[in-house]
Amino acid sequence: MSRFIDKKFDLLEEYVPGEQPQDGLYIKLNTNESPYPPSEGVVKAVSESKVRGLNRYNDPDAAKLRKALADLYGVDVSNVFLSNGSDNVLNMTFMAYGFMGAVYPDITYGFYKVLSDLHGVESDVVPLKEDFTVDVEKFKGRDKLVAVVNPNAPTGLALSMDIIEDIVKSNPDGIVLVDEAYADFAGESCYPLIKKYDNLICVGTFSKSRNLAGGRLGFAIADKNLVADLEKIKNSFDPYYMSTLTQVAGIATIEDNDYYMETVKKTNETKAWVTEALTELGFEVIPSKTNFILAKTDKIAGAELYNKLKDKKILVRHFDNDRIKEYNRISIGTDDEMKVLLEVIKEILQ
Ligand SMILES: *Cc1c(COP(=O)(O)O)cnc(C)c1O
Numbered sequence: 585m586s587r588f589i590d591k592k593f594d595l596l597e598e599y600v601p602g603e604q605p606q607d608g609l610y611i612k613l614n615t616n617e618s619p620y621p622p623s624e625g626v627v628k629a630v631s632e633s634k635v636r637g638l639n640r641y642n643d644p645d646a647a648k649l650r651k652a653l654a655d656l657y658g659v660d661v662s663n664v665f666l667s668n669g670s671d672n673v674l675n676m677t678f679m680a681y682g683f684m685g686a687v688y689p690d691i692t693y694g695f696y697k698v699l700s701d702l703h704g705v706e707s708d709v710v711p712l713k714e715d716f717t718v719d720v721e722k723f724k725g726r727d728k729l730v731a732v733v734n735p736n737a738p739t740g741l742a743l744s745m746d747i748i749e750d751i752v753k754s755n756p757d758g759i760v761l762v763d764e765a766y767a768d769f770a771g772e773s774c775y776p777l778i779k780k781y782d783n784l785i786c787v788g789t790f791s792k793s794r795n796l797a798g799g800r801l802g803f804a805i806a807d808k809n810l811v812a813d814l815e816k817i818k819n820s821f822d823p824y825y826m827s828t829l830t831q832v833a834g835i836a837t838i839e840d841n842d843y844y845m846e847t848v849k850k851t852n853e854t855k856a857w858v859t860e861a862l863t864e865l866g867f868e869v870i871p872s873k874t875n876f877i878l879a880k881t882d883k884i885a886g887a888e889l890y891n892k893l894k895d896k897k898i899l900v901r902h903f904d905n906d907r908i909k910e911y912n913r914i915s916i917g918t919d920d921e922m923k924v925l926l927e928v929i930k931e932i933l934q
Pocket of ligand 1: 616668669670671672693733737763765788789790791792797800801802
């Protein structure tokens with residue numbers, strides 16, 4: 585860093601994303617992307633004529649995409665906020681409401697801690713229980729910025745919508761952010777609740793269940809006043825937020841919804857047999873509602889398994905956190921990729 589940077593960033597620990605090797609030599613099971621491509625509709629939508637039109641600014645309201653998303657989830661366009669990846673929704677939510685102080689679990693998406701540090705948000709980090717379930721009572725009656733990832737990452741465990749509603753109801757003067765990056769795999773989402781509660785922000789992304797991680801499209805569904813808050817912040821630094829190409833890709837994704845629900849179903853099927861096969865090999869696999877599993881075995885240390893898989897050109901995610909360091913988080917790839925993974929794990933264990 586230079587000697588010019590604001591001192592408040594000196595101690596800031598950046599978010600470190602999973603490795604993204606660009607050489608195509610790895611089986612990539614480390615950042616929970618879909619192994620399946622976007623639909624044909626998306627390929628056609630990002631057309632030569634759209635590229636030729638890039639000399640003009642994009643629609644700053646992304647009105648067509650907003651309408652499509654609103655219709656998909658049965659809400660009004662005023663309830664939809666679009667973002668350049670959902671990480672940015674999280675960022676703006678911390679900018680808008682972090683002054684309340686934040687509450688989130690100790691084992692969850694790493695960005696919550698980074699955003700707290702970035703924006704100087706005082707945080708109450710609540711340990712997950714011994715079995716990695718959320719200690720729900722500690723999220724009730726806080727009236728702060730209460731954040732839960734549901735289903736949680738990297739555990740894969742989900743809270744029921746009744747519990748989510750209890751948390752929302754018990755924080756009437758706080759904001760409840762529910763990060764639903766994996767909700768399509770669980771088949772349940774909090775969108776319906778936004779009609780009843782003015783303090784709930786449901787955050788979604790096209791990066792996982794909609795096969796569009798590189799397109800950077802995230803969103804929030806919330807009460808229209810909360811959407812207006814986020815819009816105000818967004819328009820204060822980047823009104824032309826969502827690129828033309830991302831907008832047309834997003835619209836086509838929604839038009840091809842059936843295709844994505846098929847790839848979600850396929851991923852859940854693959855997850856079921858992989859969970860069984862790993863269990864047979866002596867792994868303890870946390871039952872997952874997402875497109876990844878968290879697994880460990882007493883036959884090999886977590887970090888060692890990670891390294892040996894990497895030597896064999898398979899990338900999984902290992903977290904250097906005492907509570908989960910014996911585990912690896914394994915994204916669910918195609919059946920063929922997972923067969924290779926299992927063969928290699930068998931070899932390593934021998
Ligand atoms: C992947 C992920 C995101 C980020 O998604 P982008 O839309 O790609 O920024 C947000 N939250 C959780 C829990 C995730 O796993």
